[in-house]
Amino acid sequence: MQDWLEDPENRIAYEQFLEDCEEPEAPVRRRRDDTQKRQRTGSARASRTAGASRTAGTAGAARGNAERSRPPRPSAGLMVRRRSSRRRRRRRRGGIRGLLLRAAAVIAVLALLFLAVRRLGGRIRIPFLTVPGTEEAGTPQQGAEDMQETENEQDRWYGAPGIDVQLLTPNEHSRPQIPLTEVNGIVVHYTANPGSTAQANRNYFENLKDTGENDVSSHFVIGLDGEIIQCIPCDEVAYASNERNSDTISIECCHPDETGKFNDATYDSLVRLTAWLCKDRGITSKDVIRHYDVTGKDCPRYFVQNEDAWTQFRQDVQERLDALNAGTL
Numbered sequence: 001m002q003d004w005l006e007d008p009e010n011r012i013a014y015e016q017f018l019e020d021c022e023e024p025e026a027p028v029r030r031r032r033d034d035t036q037k038r039q040r041t042g043s044a045r046a047s048r049t050a051g052a053s054r055t056a057g058t059a060g061a062a063r064g065n066a067e068r069s070r071p072p073r074p075s076a077g078l079m080v081r082r083r084s085s086r087r088r089r090r091r092r093r094g095g096i097r098g099l100l101l102r103a104a105a106v107i108a109v110l111a112l113l114f115l116a117v118r119r120l121g122g123r124i125r126i127p128f129l130t131v132p133g134t135e136e137a138g139t140p141q142q143g144a145e146d147m148q149e150t151e152n153e154q155d156r157w158y159g160a161p162g163i164d165v166q167l168l169t170p171n172e173h174s175r176p177q178i179p180l181t182e183v184n185g186i187v188v189h190y191t192a193n194p195g196s197t198a199q200a201n202r203n204y205f206e207n208l209k210d211t212g213e214n215d216v217s218s219h220f221v222i223g224l225d226g227e228i229i230q231c232i233p234c235d236e237v238a239y240a241s242n243e244r245n246s247d248t249i250s251i252e253c254c255h256p257d258e259t260g261k262f263n264d265a266t267y268d269s270l271v272r273l274t275a276w277l278c279k280d281r282g283i284t285s286k287d288v289i290r291h292y293d294v295t296g297k298d299c300p301r302y303f304v305q306n307e308d309a310w311t312q313f314r315q316d317v318q319e320r321l322d323a324l325n326a327g328t329l
């Protein structure tokens with residue numbers, strides 16, 4: 001063995017064998033690197049190293065076929081080049097890693113963008129110009145806006161009486177769904193049907209869709225127990241007040257007898273509902289009228305035949321409206 005190693009070419013081949021045992025690499029890649037290396041080192045040196053490989057004897061036989069075609073390390077200069085070749089391979093691997101990292105960063109930015117747009121409900125924001133963490137600052141702000149809306153809604157219903165909403169089925173005889181675009185007044189009626197209930201009057205309006213015997217309805221009906229049933233949304237026209245249907249809200253009131261005088265429960269609910277509607281629509285008790293004031297019809301009978309009672313009713317509405325506006329109920 002010692003004698004064999006004294007031959008310089010055998011020694012080079014043996015050292016190469018030892019190096020290969022320490023750093024096994026994929027044969028295909030190695031062959032490509034060697035091809036590049038041969039191109040760099042010139043044909044004369046390449047043929048010399050190939051010859052050395054052929055004389056490697058048992059050491060050369062120990063390697064695989066691909067390994068065998070690779071020349072042994074002939075000089076320090078080639079070793080430096082081989083190391084730089086490995087660095088390039090590492091750089092290539094680093095390049096692939098960098099590419100993957102960049103792709104991951106792009107996906108992360110897109111995900112953040114998506115979340116930001118969804119959270120902010122489409123409001124225009126530039127997330128990558130936003131300091132990290134400030135996105136969360138939008139949440140309390142949004143919450144404050146929501147709270148403000150809730151408070152506004154609570155303010156709107158402040159002092160409102162309880163309302164049983166039983167909207168009529170849309171139909172041409174009692175709920176034609178004509179838009180009510182402005183409200184300039186509230187018209188008070190009586191049912192002219194002593195002892196009838198609010199529910200019975202509402203059902204009569206509802207049944208007009210089948211019977212078609214009349215074209216009549218009302219936004220609200222107030223019953224003998226003070227209950228309030230809503231039949232028509234306040235942004236739709238009701239068939240109650242003739243030419244003032246187009247800009248008023250109508251209230252039908254039940255009454256116990258032929259005089260048409262409302263009982264206390266009905267009267268109290270009428271004052272509450274009328275005052276609240278005035279506040280909600282930004283009008284006053286002066287805008288509250290009788291059906292009589294539109295057509296001269298005897299409706300609501302008691303308020304037509306007792307002018308003082310009508311005047312008192314409007315005063316009661318105004319007092320309630322003032323308290324609503326002052327928040328002193």
Ligand SMILES: [Zn+2]
Nearest residue numbers: 189190291299
């Ligand atoms: Zn009427």
